[in-house]
Amino acid sequence: MTNDRFKFRAWDGKNMGYQDEFGSFRPNLNTTNYNNQIIGLNIAIKDEKIKVMQATGLKNKNGKLIYEGDVVLFKDDAGRLQKGVINWWEYAYFANALGGDDEGNQDIELHPDYLKDVEVIGNIYENPKLLENDK
Numbered sequence: 001m002t003n004d005r006f007k008f009r010a011w012d013g014k015n016m017g018y019q020d021e022f023g024s025f026r027p028n029l030n031t032t033n034y035n036n037q038i039i040g041l042n043i044a045i046k047d048e049k050i051k052v053m054q055a056t057g058l059k060n061k062n063g064k065l066i067y068e069g070d071v072v073l074f075k076d077d078a079g080r081l082q083k084g085v086i087n088w089w090e091y092a093y094f095a096n097a098l099g100g101d102d103e104g105n106q107d108i109e110l111h112p113d114y115l116k117d118v119e120v121i122g123n124i125y126e127n128p129k130l131l132e133n134d135k
Helices: 112-117
Strands: 008-011 016-019 051-059 065-067 070-075 081-089 092-097 119-123
Touching (some): 051 112, 065 070
Antiparallel strands (some): 008 016, 008 051, 051 065, 070 081, 081 092
């Protein structure tokens, strides 16, 4: 992993802003109450509607940095293609399979050994239709 683990992006309900090399989000997000200054890992957000997502520090099979809230395609331990959302849980980032365990879905921990089968296809804010069940 690289310093990519300490990158952030934020969604203001209309735009996704990505942190630049100076710690500011570009483009500036669509709210007058947003303070886009980052000091270390402390992010000052005055508007509760702003959703901040941290990068996992890992890249998918196409070299794209994976963030919390990304929707991904991945293969589970049985080799089945799954669709899931990236979330932090207790000690690691996971791809949480959509649809539930009763449909045979299986979550996976994001680990460098599994990234050859992970592809980012969007995120939960800009692409909410990806959360719909494909069946």
